[in-house]
Amino acid sequence: MIRAFHRWPGLIALALVTVLALSGAVLAVFPVTERIAAPQAEAGLSVATLAERVQVVYPGLEQIRRAPSGRITAYWFDLGQPGAAVIDPTTGQGVASADPDPLQRWLTNLHRALFLGDTGRVISALGAVAMLVLSVSGAFLVARRTGGWRNWFARLRGPLPGRVHVEIARVAVVGLILSSATALWMTASTFELIPDGSPSLAIPSEVSGETGAPLAELALLGTTPVSELRSLSFPYPGDATDVFTLKTDRGTGYLDQGNGAVLAWADLGPWQRISETIYTLHTGQGAALLGAVLGIMALGVPAMGATGVLIWLAGRRGRPRIRANQPPGRADTIILVGSEGGSTWGFAATLHRALGAAGQTAHIAPMSSFAPERYTRAERIILLAATYGDGAAPGSAKGFLETLQAHRGAHDIPVAVLGFGDRTFPAFCAYARAVADTAEAAGWPVLLPYDTIDRQSPQAFARWGQALGAALGIELDLCHQTVLPSTTDLTLVSRRDFGAEVQAPTSILRFALPRPTLWQKLTGTGFARFSAGDLVAILPDGAQAPRLYSLASSRRDGFAEIVVKKHPGGLCSGQLTALEPGESVRAFVRRNPAFRPDRSRAPLILIGAGTGIGPLAGFVRENAKRRPIHLFFGMRDPDSDFLYAQEISDWKNEGRLSRLVTSVSRAQRPRYVQDAMRADAPELVRLVQSGARIMVCGGRDMAAGVSEALRDILAASGLSPAKLKAEGRYVEDIF
Structure with a gap:
């Protein structure tokens, strides 16, 4: 509901509030100049x-x-x-003309009445109402996204337009509420709806x-x-x-x-003093500095309008047209979607098409329309749910949990819940988890165990589709195609091969940087700007979905480097590990701002195994300021797959790496990275208590083991991985 109150006034009144904000911002300059120039x-x-x-x-x-x-x-x-x-x-002499500035007079007429007299004043007042609704609803949405009012300035994650929108909003919202509320008071006073006192x-x-x-x-x-x-x-x-x-x-x-x-x-009288105070707050007359601050805040309106439109368009693009959608009473499969930005609808459409191709009848709708009494022929309900902010329901799932609980034990239709999210967020798939728990508690049968899709992975979605097909007794091929950015050819310049002796062939591949266009330089898109920890998406020959690899270098290094392990039957890893210098692949960069070192001087604890060393090596390589970095690295055999061995030795000598702790899983006494952490528990506790940030990169099983080991290590100190995640001090890049 709050999002609807925020979205539609913004879209409908965008031009009006932009004109009012820009004219108000310029008018805020005049009290400042008048204060400076007046004797x-x-x-x-x-x-x-x-x-x-x-x-x-x-x-x-x-x-x-x-x-x-x-x-x-x-x-x-x-x-x-x-x-x-x-x-x-001091003299009584005239020093300047008293005639009002023509530009100021023109802008004032535009700002107050749009050159339309009393009609224009009413329209401007409606613009102020829209701005007040946008500001108040926006404040609640910011608080929801950051996890509460106390976390108002918490670090943001997610797509750039959304982050820019919220960054501006949480600075400007107080000024915009003040400006719009005082504008409404002044309009009411103009029309004598309140006494002037x-x-x-x-x-x-x-x-x-x-x-x-x-x-x-x-x-x-x-x-x-x-x-x-x-x-x-x-x-x-x-x-x-x-x-x-x-x-x-x-x-x-x-x-x-x-x-x-x-x-x-x-x-x-008190009433007139209130009116005069409101006039001062709105115009800055008599409070030039306040007026200037409010004017600067008003400049955020067009920027928030532009980013808001981009967010809305992204949601519209992400929700595809559903063809042959069956009515709910005639479908044997009900697909309900909980989506915020729209991307989950794309996965739902892929599932809908695949079920139709397999001879199934399916109805697809938002989770907010959940009505079991209408599903008279349904044999299953599939819930695809994203998470908004810190575990809240996404836009198209409002009220779903309450409706689900209200139908406790009333139906026996099996339910499957699939969560969509980004594992680097502390509340990864929290809403989908709540849906699965609520359905189980309400007595709905389970069609498939609860599962998740990390960062819109087509491969993970295809694997889940195979499990669903097996449960339904049909062949189900979920080949989801996302709308991809334009690709660039990356040419291999060198390769180093490891791991053949331990049946884990792995290569460090270094590519030449393509020359960016002028537009890419200005906007920072393509390969014009990237950091270690960002992702390079490789589009292998014969595939429609890219594979993501963490970058072990930044633009400043002058090359793009990744670490690739060859998987049996792996289309992309097979092509990459067979690539020779001079040959090329198609690729594009996907930002991963949640997984990169912060700018503090607190120690870094980097934990990785196998190819997970890639971005961690990039962080160490970039550590020119000699920030304390402690690296825990797991390998099979130091003689076969000790990736970056020579560089690590050099980085230690240069002071870029403070300490290296290794673990070998194929030794006479196998030891994994979590075992090395437990052996180093006192030092880890000391580092974390001193403010250290932990970054983990590697496979899901390794990451789960690291989290469990860290939970045990920190238990006596009152800290935990969950608490560190909430503070932004524990981040993961898991594949």
Whole structure:
């Protein structure tokens, strides 16, 4: 619901709020420039003295005004002609024209009324409503994504448009709420929907009848400092019944022009003070620095609008058109999708097509439409669920868990739950896990054990499809094709082979960097910018889905390097390990910002086995600042597959690597990397307590063993892998 309140006002009112924000941002500059340019009155200068100075220069003085910025403007008549000027209070002389800046006047008209008068004011108010809805709902969405208000500035993960959108939002949202709320107040005041609170004064009926008293003898003018002045209006020349009208920060009063007596006075009321404060907060008049800050925050609106549209379009592209979708009452398979960005719908469409090709009738719909009473012919329900933020339901699954619990024990349709997520996130597939647990607790039969797909892996999805086909007694080939970026040819320049003696042929492959285009240099796309730990996607001949390999180098190294183990029957690994220098493969880069060292000086604990050494070696290679790095590396045989052995020795001598702990699984007494960790437990506890960050790369079984060993090692210290993950101090790259 919150996402709907956020999405649709943003899309519908995007142009309007962008115009209001940009014009407001430019208008915020004028109070700053006015404050800088306006001559300021000296401390302690009285209104009487200021008026005397100005009156000497302009005998026909009619009024003096002081703006919140401190700018003083005088208005007079000379030989029947009106005049006005910005005044230097030290001399009373005019120093600049009092005419409003044409650009400021034009922008003000655009900002307040879109050049449409009262109609435009109403439209601008609707834009302010949209901005307020966007800001408040956006604040709740940011809190949900970061895991709560206390984690407001927690590190973000995910696609670039989403991260940019949230980064700007969590800085600008307070200013945008303030600006939109004050705009609505000012509009309501303009249309007299709220009282203005102006003091009410009766016109004085009894005056002295005298004129011409020196200004210095008017007591209230002599005791009122210019810093409190708002305006002073002079009596009409020759009219003994007219009076001085003085407006200050304290109130408004009438003064007798003959003896200076205060004929009437009204203090500013609370309501007017509130209105004036709101005016200051919105315009920056009288608070130039605040206005500038709000103006800068307003500049985030077009950027958030652009990234918001990109996020929405990505979701639209990710949700394909479903052909031959059967009604829910006529389908034997119900496929329900919980998706946030739209990518899970693509997997659902692949499953839907494959079931149709196998002679099954299938209905596909969002999880939020779950209605078992309509599935009269259903033999199974398949739930494909992504996770939003810190374990929350994705957009198309709102209310599903509550509905599922409400149908406890009411149906006997077998259920299969497949979670989609990114294992580098602490809450990996947390919502899908909750769905599976809730279905089991509610008594729904299990069609397949709960399973997960990490980082949209087509291979993992195909393996799950084989298990589903076996459960259904049909052949089910789930060949999922994602929309791929354009590829670049990578040419091999060198290779080093290992592991043949232990039946684990592995190669370190180094490719020449392709020359980036000008656009790639400007945008950082393609191979123009990448770091160790990012992923290179290789598209092997005869395949439609790429295979991902962690990069062991960065752009600064001048080459792209990966570590590849040949798998029996592996299409991509077979082609790569057979590649000769001078030959090429098609590839593209996929960013992996969650798996890279932070910029602190805290120790790094790198843990990997086999080809998992690749990105870890890249991190050590880049450690020019000699940050303490402790590397735990597991291998089969040091004489056969000790990858990067010479480089590691050199890095230790150069101070890039502080310590190396190895484990050998094919030794006379086999030892795995988690065994090496347990043997080094006291040092690991000391490092973690001193703020060390742990990075793990390798196979799923190895990573599970590392997590279990670390949980045991840290138990007495009150720490755990889960807590470290929540703090961003334990990250994994698992394959």
